Amino acid sequence: MLHKEILSVIAIVLTLTAFVPYIRAIFDGAIKPHVFSWVIWGATTFLIFLAQLEDKGGVGAWPIGVSGSITIFIACLAYIKRADVTITKTDWLFFVAALSSLPLWYLTSDPLWAVVSLTIVDVLGFGPTVRKAYYFPHSESLLFFGLFTVRNLLVMMALENHSVTTLLFPAIIAAVCVLLMMMIAYRRRVFASKASVDNGFL
Template sequence: MLPAIDQPIREALSAAAIALTCLAFLPYLRGILRGRVRPHLFSWFIWGLTTCVVFIAQIAAEGGVGAWPIGVSGLFTLLIAGLAWIRRGDVSIVGADWAFLLAALSSLPLWYATSDPLWAVAVLTGVDLLGFGPTIRKAYRQPRSESIAFFVLMAARNGLVVLALERHSVATVLFPAAIGLACLAVIAILWVRRAIEAQTLHSAEYHEAMNRDRRQERSPR
């Protein structure tokens, strides 16, 4: 059970979460506008769709001001999808992309049929978590290709969202809690793999220095 939080504090937490959302997304948007980043159109459209539907479901479940950062995140995500289209980003589409889109769209009739936003949130949370698969694999193989700062900001943002929610239920808490934990998992993988990589590099440099010293000792003076 979360402690009772006064409404002004909830509003402040929500505002802080929105600020963190902006801090997380603005560098990515700047990279797109400068041509350094080519986002995958279909992926960002799906993420935007799922996030916006989760926002609507949280509002329906009386999440209140705590849901607004999710809505802002959804708008940023759709903006990135729009820029991907305008800037001719990565428009390649594979079978998994269509599967994710169909899963996201299935949440709406499921919500309508059950009259319970929880089912929509559960489906969309699953879709977003599956979307972390390639990122986690990439973080393990190429730990310096992802930004730890981005995932730290998003983990903190989702923590603030949970605290700012006016009503705590599975329907309102599931999405931000699950995504926050997924971000923490990525952070842990990046940190551990970078540490191992640095240790390996240090060991290689050490052995190279030792071999160089031995060669110098054997060389005629």
């Protein structure tokens, strides 16, 4: 039990370690979060936290609760700072699809179906950020998503009850973070290669 609490505390520290410089970078204008993504992530992460508690996730759910609270703050910050106000039809599609999944939380008393629904919503929330990062790969932080990948792995180890309900969300989000980092790294190489070619002709 004690080792799970220690893992949970480490996961919370990693969460704060990722968020503090990310928030600072938003104020500095170096990072431009997409408001739609963060609204979706904030709502779903906090609801996942409640579902994990219901399924006796225990101390392993704490980092998710902390993350959900800070994510909601970043969503507000993204709106106030107008960090990324470019909203396309595709972004609206992701947003509407995400919201359409939320009623399942109220239609079932089984936390598993709530977690499945909310995990889908959260993954859909990556849509606008993926689109933005594809065209502007330097507008997101590889370190940030890397820390969250490690954080989610620690959350999985710290959970007091291992079930599909408690494990699904952190496992899927860790995988999505890895894929997003791979895409960002690839696009940065493409941009760097293009810049080198362009400079060669100058």
